[in-house]
Amino acid sequence: MSEAILVLEDGRTFHGEAFGAIGETFGEAVFTTAMTGYQETLTDPSYHRQVVVQTAPHIGNTGVNEDDDESDRIWVSGYVVRDPARMASNWRATDSLELRLKREGIVGIAGVDTRALTRHLRERGAMRVGVSSVDSDPFALLARVREQPEMVGADLSAEVTTPQPYVVQAQGEHRLTVAALDLGIKRNVPRRLAKRGITTHVMPAHSTMDDLLAVKPDAVFFSPGPGDPATADHPMHLAQEVMRRRIPLFGICFGSQILGRALGFGTYKLGYGHRGINQPVMDQITRKVEVTSHNHGFAVDAPATSEGEFGRVEVSHVCLNDNVVEGLRCLDVPAFTVQYHPEAAAGPHDADYLFDRFTELIERA
Template identity: 55%
Template sequence: MTATLVLEDGTTCAGESFGARGATVGELVFCTGMTGYQETLTDPSYHRQIVLATAPHIGNTGWTAEDDESGRVWAAGYVVRDPARHPSSWRARSRLDDELARQGVVGVRGVDTRAITRRIRDRGSMRAGVFSGPVDVATALATVRASAPMTGANLTGDVSPRRPAVLPAFGATRFRVAVLDLGCKRNLVRQLRRRGVEVHLLPGTAGPAEPLDRGVDGVLVSNGPGDPASAGHLVEFVRGVLRAEVPLFGVCLGHQLLGQALGMSTYKMRYGHRGSNIPVVDTATGRVAITAHNHGFAVAGAPDERFDTAFGAARVTHFCPNDATVEGVRCLDVPAFGVQYHPEASAGPHDAESLFDEFTSLLGVRR
C-alpha cells in the first residue's frame, strides 16, 4: 500500500506503508543514531513526534522486549528509507514493521530521508502527517496544520505514572533516591539500581514534600516530552528540593526545569538535537564526550557563564560545540546539577555514565 508524508510547509513525499495503516500527525524530527531505533521509538520523550531515521537501513536487529525503554512505542509515526526485510540477530523476537503494526504506529518507507532531513535543517522542525493509501493532499495538509504545535505543549501528564512505586537496589542498598518520573527511561533507573540505589518512582503530580517525607538521600528529575516553559508546577517541585538542600540531578527535561528554577529561560530550538553521536564539552576540563540527545528545547545561556540565583551561585558546565547550546548547569552553593543529554544512553554511547557516580557521591556526602 502507498503512503504519503505531508509536511506543514506543503512538501509531500510518496512512499510505501510501513507498520500500521491509517493516519497520524505530530512534530516531524530527525534522529541521527545509527543504532538503537527500538530505544528511540519507546522513549516517552518522543510522545507526539514523528521520528525520521537518518540512517538509511533500519530494522536489521528486529525487535526484542528486553530493549524497550518503556511499556510501549511513544513515537507518533516513523519515517525510514530502506527497512530490513528480515532481522539478523539472535535476540530478535519479531520484525520492526510487525511490532509497529501491532502497536498501531503508522509509518512510511522508501522516501528520500536525506532530502527531508535537509529541509528540516533549513526550515526547522515542523508539523507533519503520514497517511496510508490514496490521499487528498489538500485535506491532509489542512489536517496537519490544524494539529497542535509542540510549543506550549504540556505532555508529562500523558507519560507519567499514576501511582508511586519502589524498586529495590541491585545488591545491598546504599542510598534511596526519589525519581520524579516525567517519562523516565528504564535504563536511567537501572543505572541507579546498579549503584546500590533503592528507587522511589514518583508521578509528575508529586509535590516537593513527598520525597522529603520519604526520607530519601536525593532526587532525580527525569527526561520527558513537551515544552518545559509550560511546566510551572514542576519548576516549583525543583525549587522545593533546592530549598531543602537535598542533592538533585536533572536529566534532559529535568535539566530544563532546574534551569528555570534558577531563573534561566528556555527556548524552542530550530531542529533540536536527537541522536547518539553529539559532542559535549566540559567547560572545566575541556574534555569532549560523545553523547545521546533527544531535545527540541534548551536552556538559554553561554558556555561557562556564571550567575547568581535565589539558591546561591551557579554556572553553565557543559555546551555543545556544534551550536553552543547549553548542555549542563551546576549550583555552587547547594548540591544540584543537571545535563541536557542522556547519561543513561541505551544503546550508547556511554561516555557520560560517570555522572551517575558523581550523583551518588553527592548522596554519600549528604549522608
C-alpha cells in the same frame, strides 16, 4: 504494499509505502542521526507526539526484543525510514520491527528520501507533519496538518508519567535512596542508579514535596520527558522547594530544563533540536569531550556564570556543534543537570560517570 504520503506543514510532500499500521497520524517532524538503537528511540517517552525520521538508511535489521524497551509501549506518533529490513537477523530478536509497529498501531512510511527530508528540516526547522496510508490527497492532508497543535506550549509530561509510584531496588547492598519524578523516565535511569547501590522510588509527575519526603530520599532526580518546559510550572516549583531544603538534586534533559527555570533562566525552542547518539559535548569541569546521546528540542538560555536565589550557578557542559547549554552546576546548593542522556541505551556511554558524580554529591551532602 499500500502507498503512503508524508506532508509537512509548509506543503513539502514525500511519497512512499506504508510501513507499520495502516492509517493516519500527525505530530512534530524531527530527525535522529542514530545509526543504532531504534527500539530505544521508539519506546522513549520523550518522543511522545513526534514523527521520527531515521537518517540511517537501513532500519530494522536486528528486529525487536523484549529487553531493550525504555518503557512499556512505543511513544512516537509516526515513523519514517528509507529502507526497512526485509527480515530480522539477531539471536535476541523476538519479532520484526514492522510487526511491532503494526501491533501497537504506529503509522509509518518507508521508501522516503530521508536525506532530502532531513535537509529540509535542517533548513526550515522542525514542523508539524502528517503521514497517511488511507488518503492520497496531499492537499487534504495538509489542511489537517495545519489544524494540529504545535510543540511550543505543549504540556505533555502528565500524559507519559507513571500513574502509580513504583520501586526499582538497588543491586547488591543498598546504599542510598532516590525519589525520581517521572516526567517521561526511561528504564535505564533506575538501572544505572541500581548498579551503584541506589534504590529508586519512581513518582508520578504530579507528586508533591510531601510525597517525595514520604520515601525518605537521600536525593531527588528529575527525569527526561516530552513537551515545552515553559509549561511545566508544578515541577519547576517542586525543584525550587527541593533546593530550598538543600536536598541533592540531579536533572536530565527535560529535568535539566525544569531546573534551569527553577534557577531563574528562560528556555527556548531549538530550530530542529538535537537527536542522535553522536553529539559532541565538552565537560567544562574536566575539559574532556564526550560523544553523547541527545533528544531535546528545547534548551536553557543561561549565561556562563550567574548568581540568584540559590547562589552561584555555572554552565557545566556545552554542545560543540552549536554552543547550546548542555548542563548546569550549582555551587552553593547540591544540584546539577545535563541536557543529554548519560543513561543512553544502546550507547554511547562516555557520560555514564555522571551517575558517579551524582552519588558523590549525595554522599558529600
